Amino acid sequence: MKISPSEFNYTQFPGKTLASKLIESALAYKTNPLADQNKGKGKRLGCIFLNPSLRTRVSTQIAASNLGIESVVLNMDKEAWALEMEEGATMNKNTVEHIKDAAGVLGSYFDFLAVRAFPTLTDKSADMADEVINKFIKYTGRPIISLESALRHxxxxxxxxxxxxxxxxxxxxxxxxxxxxxxxxxxxxxxxxxxxxxxxxxxxxxxxxxxxxxxxxxxxxxxxxxxxxxxxxxxxxxxxxxxxxxxxxxxxxxxxxxxxxxxxxxxxxxxxxxxxxxxxxxxxxxxxxxxxxxxxxxxxxxxxxxxxxxxxxxxxxxxx
Amino acid sequence: MKISPSEFNYTQFPGKTLASKLIESALAYKTNPLADQNKGKGKRLGCIFLNPSLRTRVSTQIAASNLGIESVVLNMDKEAWALEMEEGATMNKNTVEHIKDAAGVLGSYFDFLAVRAFPTLTDKSADMADEVINKFIKYTGRPIISLESALRHxxxxxxxxxxxxxxxxxxxxxxxxxxxxxxxxxxxxxxxxxxxxxxxxxxxxxxxxxxxxxxxxxxxxxxxxxxxxxxxxxxxxxxxxxxxxxxxxxxxxxxxxxxxxxxxxxxxxxxxxxxxxxxxxxxxxxxxxxxxxxxxxxxxxxxxxxxxxxxxxxxxxxxx
Amino acid sequence: MKISPSEFNYTQFPGKTLASKLIESALAYKTNPLADQNKGKGKRLGCIFLNPSLRTRVSTQIAASNLGIESVVLNMDKEAWALEMEEGATMNKNTVEHIKDAAGVLGSYFDFLAVRAFPTLTDKSADMADEVINKFIKYTGRPIISLESALRHxxxxxxxxxxxxxxxxxxxxxxxxxxxxxxxxxxxxxxxxxxxxxxxxxxxxxxxxxxxxxxxxxxxxxxxxxxxxxxxxxxxxxxxxxxxxxxxxxxxxxxxxxxxxxxxxxxxxxxxxxxxxxxxxxxxxxxxxxxxxxxxxxxxxxxxxxxxxxxxxxxxxxxx
Incomplete structure (x- = not known):
């Protein structure tokens, strides 16, 4: 990506102008899904799931493929390590890897990341801060697409x-x-x-x-x-x-x-x-x-x- | 696919004539696996697993790849949601998604589906009706390949x-x-x-x-x-x-x-x-x-x- | 592969000469990751995980892709069957498939395999013999790359x-x-x-x-x-x-x-x-x-x- 990743992360409503443009673009792709089949050639998307997914998982992989983007799925919750979220934590409990370390590494492997991270529904302030997706933004140094975060989908x-x-x-x-x-x-x-x-x-x-x-x-x-x-x-x-x-x-x-x-x-x-x-x-x-x-x-x-x-x-x- | 999906589903013995043709075709591909490497270009196969698999999983992915078909694996039992099978069910128990909804969606994402669904071994009438694979056939609107159902493999x-x-x-x-x-x-x-x-x-x-x-x-x-x-x-x-x-x-x-x-x-x-x-x-x-x-x-x-x-x-x- | 698979398995230090060559090669690929993007065309790598993985999993998939190698991931511990390791075992307990059968099959599906198999940390002699990775070497008939075995990474x-x-x-x-x-x-x-x-x-x-x-x-x-x-x-x-x-x-x-x-x-x-x-x-x-x-x-x-x-x-x- 040529941008500083903080410039665009798709995690919330992007404003009416861009939203309208995205709606038109989606309708155009629905008519011709392979119109830009080489546009993303050489780019890699990491699809990181901290929670289950059917539609989001499959539709994102297919969307990437329609654009020639290579996607790699990582079920972080099952295939990798339990993540620590707290800054400064002494990690002597159940979490195995700090999100800042994991996110940094994933940022070095992919051009952009798509992340699913459900809320805790018990820690209101962490959820209100949309903690997980925002730490991915902070530590990957790559554009992030939300596949549903604590606050939005x-x-x-x-x-x-x-x-x-x-x-x-x-x-x-x-x-x-x-x-x-x-x-x-x-x-x-x-x-x-x-x-x-x-x-x-x-x-x-x-x-x-x-x-x-x-x-x-x-x-x-x-x-x-x-x-x-x-x-x-x-x-x-x-x-x-x-x-x-x-x-x-x-x-x-x-x-x-x-x-x-x-x-x-x-x-x-x-x-x-x-x-x-x-x-x-x-x-x-x-x-x-x-x-x-x-x-x-x-x-x-x-x-x-x-x-x-x-x-x-x-x-x-x-x-x- | 140019067919109505109900016309061909590979879930049972297809008759001696077609079976013989498939055997010959398999032997030919064994000699030259990449003979038709672009035949399936642009087609997508969803491989849906409700149960574990080694040979079936890997061999199906490789077979698809040999024909240029893109395959996407979904471990429905682990990565997505527990499926409800009963028509008219009031879904206030453990199942999260009705098979008719999930199958319909998957049918819109893929050209054809391959499905593994073991029997319950406790509900004989459901198993005898080969309930899961037949609901996939009914609700996807796509040709279905059985990766082992209750009745057959x-x-x-x-x-x-x-x-x-x-x-x-x-x-x-x-x-x-x-x-x-x-x-x-x-x-x-x-x-x-x-x-x-x-x-x-x-x-x-x-x-x-x-x-x-x-x-x-x-x-x-x-x-x-x-x-x-x-x-x-x-x-x-x-x-x-x-x-x-x-x-x-x-x-x-x-x-x-x-x-x-x-x-x-x-x-x-x-x-x-x-x-x-x-x-x-x-x-x-x-x-x-x-x-x-x-x-x-x-x-x-x-x-x-x-x-x-x-x-x-x-x-x-x-x-x- | 044109070699007898026993000739090269990447499971330990390969000697200073080859190690130095691999270090130089890695540095060259870091400068130009796609320098050999078609070198592995038509080859397939099976990535077999008996344990969790983040970096090893993703970096291996990306490395393969950079060379045009098709990789297929199998989470053996979750998606397939519990493996028996003991020669001559009467398999009437929890293990469902003997490693010699599983490894043989995987060897017929892939050109080479990459295998992660952590130690037991309870059976010292099995771990000291690096039992799992060595049985993969013995029974696949393919070159094996260690993704971390009992003894080495x-x-x-x-x-x-x-x-x-x-x-x-x-x-x-x-x-x-x-x-x-x-x-x-x-x-x-x-x-x-x-x-x-x-x-x-x-x-x-x-x-x-x-x-x-x-x-x-x-x-x-x-x-x-x-x-x-x-x-x-x-x-x-x-x-x-x-x-x-x-x-x-x-x-x-x-x-x-x-x-x-x-x-x-x-x-x-x-x-x-x-x-x-x-x-x-x-x-x-x-x-x-x-x-x-x-x-x-x-x-x-x-x-x-x-x-x-x-x-x-x-x-x-x-x-x-």
């Missing part, structure tokens, strides 16, 4: 916006982000990131959830917050369904009220609503089968668009 | 038939499939599949095992069943050694009678018998060292032929 | 010597290998191998450790053994820091005396000393942060040189 969000772009009938569609029940404590990253991008694209965003499930305000400022799901959903164009654990009472599950599961009945006042979800989805817990298997669902389309979203971002990085 | 069987073809001195060799002891409950797939292919090729097949270890009759019709191993082995040309758990008393181990272990003594009336096994083998439990390390064994040759068997099947898929 | 040692060569101001620098504390029982391979190479290159080697931590003498003959760390470190040019468990009282931790941790204070009489470590390192247990993050440290440079060390060895294998 920007490749998912780009694919989501590409999907909205493909289906939107107006320039300012009504978008609703609705909380859904789940049996486990789930990160906030997808919800944060979807809100950040949808607001950044100047769409009309309503967020609905039970009281106590308010998201971090830094991501939701400008959205309507509505505790009554049925009122929120009225005349929605796009409904994004997602569970998250409590942010205030950090990482806790307050309740899993099944009436919040999205069904056809929930959408009786939103006849044209498209339904979105990032997957994996708990069927008949978050969403009903009738929605997932019906014509409203854009969920497979979102997943398919992950390839072209990743490809647009990698292509942009090659241009810098 | 057709790439192994093709490699076995290639090996028999290389060594057979007559057009109708005497082939014996013999049960062998083992300490764990083992699937029926290799035995089923070997019987299905050997009968399908019109060879003379005898199956021998202790009473209570009868295989599913759909795979063995036309074979002689003989409970006396030494009588079965007489004048055999090929002896395929394999353990399987009880089918009737599903997934159970009735006994592990060590006299069923194949030794040189077992073959005293089969002087020219070649011995086969799919590996991994429990030495001195299923088979004696003297057989495995002796000149009768075709076992390394079978394993080596796995590359060319997979290559023949992939090449055929590219032709459709 | 020769790719690490070559990278270490490349790093010394880059920094040495004299032809016979003073090199000190110092034991450091650690909380776990750690193998001897890196220490053995570093001593073997440093002595083999005719450098001045002092080894310092608490009494009871003597290394196997076959690797240290010709080195000064000095139980007083501060005396050993005096005027050192290069200080290699490493923990190892007891060799005499095999695999045991006698003590973890924190005064043996290397700090700036330890080096007060070695003003120009460079500090080396193979990583992963336990910060503030083996080495202090001030050293690791200061200008003496060559540790990131050693790790970066792993690519070129592996590349030099692979390139040499292609020449044979």
């Amino acid at each position: 920007p490749l998912q969000s780009l694919a989501d916006q590409v999907t909205i772009k493909e289906k939107a009938k107006t320039t300012k569609p009504k978008v609703v982000l609705t909380w859904a029940p789940h049996i486990k404590a789930i990160p906030h990253a997808v919800a944060n990131s979807f809100a950040e991008w949808t607001l950044g694209m100047d769409y009309d965003l309503t967020i609905t959830h039970p009281e106590g499930y308010e998201l971090d305000e830094q991501f939701t400022q400008g959205a309507k917050i509505e505790y009554d799901q049925s009122r929120a959903l009225q005349n929605a164009d796009f409904v994004y369904v997602k569970n998250w654990s409590s942010f205030k009472d950090y990482g806790k599950i307050h309740h899993t009220d099944p009436t919040w599961m999205l069904t056809e009945n929930s959408l009786k006042n939103a006849p044209d609503a498209h339904v979105m979800h990032c997957l994996p989805v708990r069927r008949n817990v978050e969403l009903s089968d009738e929605i997932l298997d019906g014509s409203r669902a854009l969920i497979q389309q979102q997943a398919a668009n992950r390839v072209f979203a990743a490809q647009a971002v990698l292509s942009h990085l090659l241009d810098i | 057709p790439l192994q069987s093709l490699a076995d038939q290639v090996t028999i073809k290389e060594k057979a001195k007559t057009t109708k060799p005497k082939v014996v499939l013999t049960w062998a002891p083992h300490i764990k409950a083992i699937p029926h797939a290799v035995a089923n599949s070997f019987a299905e292919w050997t009968l399908g090729m019109d060879y003379d097949l005898t199956i021998t095992h202790p009473e209570g270890y009868e295989l599913d009759e759909q795979f063995t019709q036309g074979a002689k069943i003989e409970y006396d191993q030494s009588r079965a082995l007489q004048n055999a040309d090929f002896v395929y050694v394999k353990n399987w758990s009880s089918f009737k008393d599903y997934g159970k181990i009735h006994h592990t009678d060590p006299t069923w272990m194949l030794t040189e003594n077992s073959l005293k009336n089969a002087p020219d018998a070649h011995v086969m096994h799919c590996l991994p083998v429990r030495r001195n439990v299923e088979l004696s060292d003297e057989i495995l390390d002796g000149s009768r064994a075709l076992i390394q040759q079978q394993a080596a032929n796995r590359v060319f068997a997979a290559q023949a099947v992939l090449s055929h898929l590219l032709d459709i | 020769p790719l690490q040692s070559l990278a270490d010597q490349v790093t010394i060569k880059e920094k040495a101001k004299t032809t016979k620098p003073k090199v000190v290998l110092t034991w450091a504390p650690h909380i776990k029982a750690i193998p001897h391979a890196v220490a053995n191998s570093f001593a073997e190479w440093t002595l083999g290159m005719d450098y001045d080697l002092t080894i310092t450790h608490p009494e009871g931590y003597e290394l196997d003498e076959q690797f240290t003959q010709g080195a000064k053994i000095e139980y007083d760390q501060s005396r050993a470190l005096q005027n050192a040019d290069f200080v290699y820091v490493k923990n190892w468990s007891s060799f005499k009282d095999y695999g045991k931790i006698h003590h973890t005396d924190p005064t043996w941790m290397l700090t700036e204070n330890s080096l007060k009489n070695a003003p120009d000393a460079h500090v080396m470590h193979c990583l992963p390192v336990r910060r503030n247990v083996e080495l202090s942060d001030e050293i690791l993050d200061g200008s003496r440290a060559l540790i990131q440079q050693q790790a970066a040189n792993r690519v070129f060390a592996a590349q030099a060895v692979l390139s040499h294998l292609l020449d044979i």
